[in-house]
Amino acid sequence: MKHKNNRKRYIYRRDGGLCHFCSKELLYKQISLDHYLPKSQGGPHDIFNLVCSCKGCNKNKKSSVPEDYKEVMLELFKKACKDGQVTSLGIKKKDLLLLIYDVYRVEIIGEYTVFQSHIHRFYVKDNRICKIVRVETKIEDREW
Numbered sequence: 419m420k421h422k423n424n425r426k427r428y429i430y431r432r433d434g435g436l437c438h439f440c441s442k443e444l445l446y447k448q449i450s451l452d453h454y455l456p457k458s459q460g461g462p463h464d465i466f467n468l469v470c471s472c473k474g475c476n477k478n479k480k481s482s483v484p485e486d487y488k489e490v491m492l493e494l495f496k497k498a499c500k501d502g503q504v505t506s507l508g509i510k511k512k513d514l515l516l517l518i519y520d521v522y523r524v525e526i527i528g529e530y531t532v533f534q535s536h537i538h539r540f541y542v543k544d545n546r547i548c549k550i551v552r553v554e555t556k557i558e559d560r561e562w
């Protein structure tokens with residue numbers, strides 16, 4: 419599958435060819451793609467939940483949940499939008515980047531990974547933003 423290989427190449431380049439866990443330099447053919455939040459814990463198959471891993475680390479990690487998985491997913495989601503790997507409903511990339519730059523929360527809701535900024539919630543599935551919902555913010559929650 420060409421699509422899948424492109425994705426794997428992107429992740430390899432994005433992670434600088436290093437194992438996410440032990441920082442070992444890996445050849446392309448040596449990498450495993452690790453679900454950072456394990457599939458068994460509801461981790462999605464999207465690009466922002468996949469990291470480069472050596473075979474050993476992938477095996478050792480099994481289905482343990484990394485403490486920083488939310489931070490990692492937020493960072494990788496923003497990067498994937500910037501790199502055009504996560505797309506949306508005909509929104510231009512530069513507009514999308516403005517919308518998502520301050521996402522600060524992520525949760526798994528059913529089949530979606532939901533990223534939230536102070537104004538919007540983004541429902542993501544299969545590397546696509548399928549739905550954007552405006553969040554009502556109460557005046558007293560705002561920062562000014």
Ligand SMILES: [Zn+2]
Nearest residue numbers: 437440472475
């Ligand atoms: Zn490793």
